[in-house]
Amino acid sequence: xxxxxxxxxxxxxxxxxxxxxxRTLTGRYEYLLMDxxxxxxxxxxxxxxxxxxxxxxxxxxxxxxxxxxxGTVVRPQARGVQVRLxxxxxxxxxxxxxxxxxYLARLTQALWAAxxxxxxxxxxxxxxxxxxxxxxMSRLGKVVTAVQEGDLKARAPVRNSGDELxxxxxGLNVMLDRMExxxxxxxxxxxxxxxxxxxxxxxxxxxxxxxxxxxxAGKIDGVDAVQLALDEADSLLKTFNTVLxxxxxxxxxxxxxxxxxxxxxxxxxxxxxxxxPASEDKGLEFSAEIERGLMVEGNQPFLAQALANIIDNAxxxxxxxxxxxxxxxxxxxxxxxxxxxxxxxxxxxxxxERVIERxxxxxxxxxxxxxxxxxxxxGAVMEAHGGRIILxxxxxxxxxxxxxxxxxxxxxxxxx
Numbered sequence: 001x002x003x004x005x006x007x008x009x010x011x012x013x014x015x016x017x018x019x020x021x022x023r024t025l026t027g028r029y030e031y032l033l034m035d036x037x038x039x040x041x042x043x044x045x046x047x048x049x050x051x052x053x054x055x056x057x058x059x060x061x062x063x064x065x066x067x068x069x070x071g072t073v074v075r076p077q078a079r080g081v082q083v084r085l086x087x088x089x090x091x092x093x094x095x096x097x098x099x100x101x102x103y104l105a106r107l108t109q110a111l112w113a114a115x116x117x118x119x120x121x122x123x124x125x126x127x128x129x130x131x132x133x134x135x136x137m138s139r140l141g142k143v144v145t146a147v148q149e150g151d152l153k154a155r156a157p158v159r160n161s162g163d164e165l166x167x168x169x170x171g172l173n174v175m176l177d178r179m180e181x182x183x184x185x186x187x188x189x190x191x192x193x194x195x196x197x198x199x200x201x202x203x204x205x206x207x208x209x210x211x212x213x214x215x216x217a218g219k220i221d222g223v224d225a226v227q228l229a230l231d232e233a234d235s236l237l238k239t240f241n242t243v244l245x246x247x248x249x250x251x252x253x254x255x256x257x258x259x260x261x262x263x264x265x266x267x268x269x270x271x272x273x274x275x276x277p278a279s280e281d282k283g284l285e286f287s288a289e290i291e292r293g294l295m296v297e298g299n300q301p302f303l304a305q306a307l308a309n310i311i312d313n314a315x316x317x318x319x320x321x322x323x324x325x326x327x328x329x330x331x332x333x334x335x336x337x338x339x340x341x342x343x344x345x346x347x348x349x350x351x352x353e354r355v356i357e358r359x360x361x362x363x364x365x366x367x368x369x370x371x372x373x374x375x376x377x378x379g380a381v382m383e384a385h386g387g388r389i390i391l392x393x394x395x396x397x398x399x400x401x402x403x404x405x406x407x408x409x410x411x412x413x414x415x416x
Contacts, residue, residue: 017033031091038090140169158170267304268290269290288327294413296336311326314341336413344404344405346394386411390407392408
């Protein structure tokens with residue numbers, strides 16, 4: 001249309017008429033050149049598709065009768081545009097959409113075929129995924145059933161495929177590992193408590209029995225025997241309280257009970273003031289090096305108990321004439337560290353992890369009173385505070401002392 005109107009504007013109606021005739025004979029478009037009243041001048045169409053034509057330019061979609069090479073008559077849709085020329089004449093140019101319709105028909109058929117293939121593949125894939133999921137869930141169900149029946153050794157299979165079922169199986173296995181460890185710890189604690197409490201209870205009953213017989217015979221008033229029995233009872237209560245404290249910390253699952261922000265240096269100073277007289281009474285040299293401004297967030301009573309336990313152990317196991325050093329400082333990593341170093345016999349390297357477990361007492365500590373729960377409580381306190389306990393060798397062997405032990409409690413600094 002743009003080319004033909006350009007010919008009209010440049011050379012007039014006769015040139016346009018010749019161009020339309022030429023294009024009608026050789027082109028693939030439909031043409032109609034009309035005079036001012038709408039009468040046909042030339043073109044492949046006899047009449048305009050427009051019943052009424054308003055304005056200077058208008059588009060229309062209309063049915064077009066066409067004959068295929070095999071003689072078949074078809075009526076495909078056509079699309080055209082009609083314009084009014086400068087002299088009042090009108091020109092229509094249109095094109096059959098038969099090729100487009102055929103293309104769309106083939107495309108539709110292809111899409112339906114593809115949809116059928118996708119549907120079949122989807123059904124097959126769904127059946128395959130459903131069966132795999134059913135098998136995987138069945139295996140997980142068997143594991144859960146086995147655990148419900150008391151088999152804590154059962155574990156979910158992990159195929160290392162990285163999918164959600166593998167993640168679920170791995171998480172279930174981690175949970176079962178922790179459950180098995182907890183149950184083993186409970187059984188061990190129960191056995192250890194029964195074993196450790198049997199002797200004190202037996203001694204307490206024997207002393208009470210002797211006190212009763214002596215009192216009945218008029219030999220003694222029984223006060224001393226009763227006092228000893230009370231001391232044994234206090235020892236039992238202390239053991240139970242320590243076990244309960246450890247259980248409370250472990251039940252917190254890594255969360256600090258009742259946390260508050262405070263200066264760790266103040267706690268260290270209080271501990272130094274409390275234990276310096278006890279060290280002097282035993283003939284030990286006690287010293288402290290404490291930095292200021294060591295802010296931590298935690299449960300101060302629990303941390304005080306943990307620090308008291310390691311200081312008490314250092315004083316208990318360091319021979320007379322030795323030394324105990326308490327330090328509180330900020331590490332290069334920014335963490336806050338309490339450390340207690342002594343010149344006692346120390347702990348062999350192969351036993352340093354084991355002594356943190358409940359009711360573990362080394363051979364060289366059997367002569368001292370205790371339940372074997374002190375370092376276990378310290379470890380539980382550190383775990384609840386997101387910290388850690390480190391056992392290293394002390395200053396080494398010299399002058400008949402050593403090699404000593406250094407116990408460090410490392411805590412994260414409080415957020416500022």
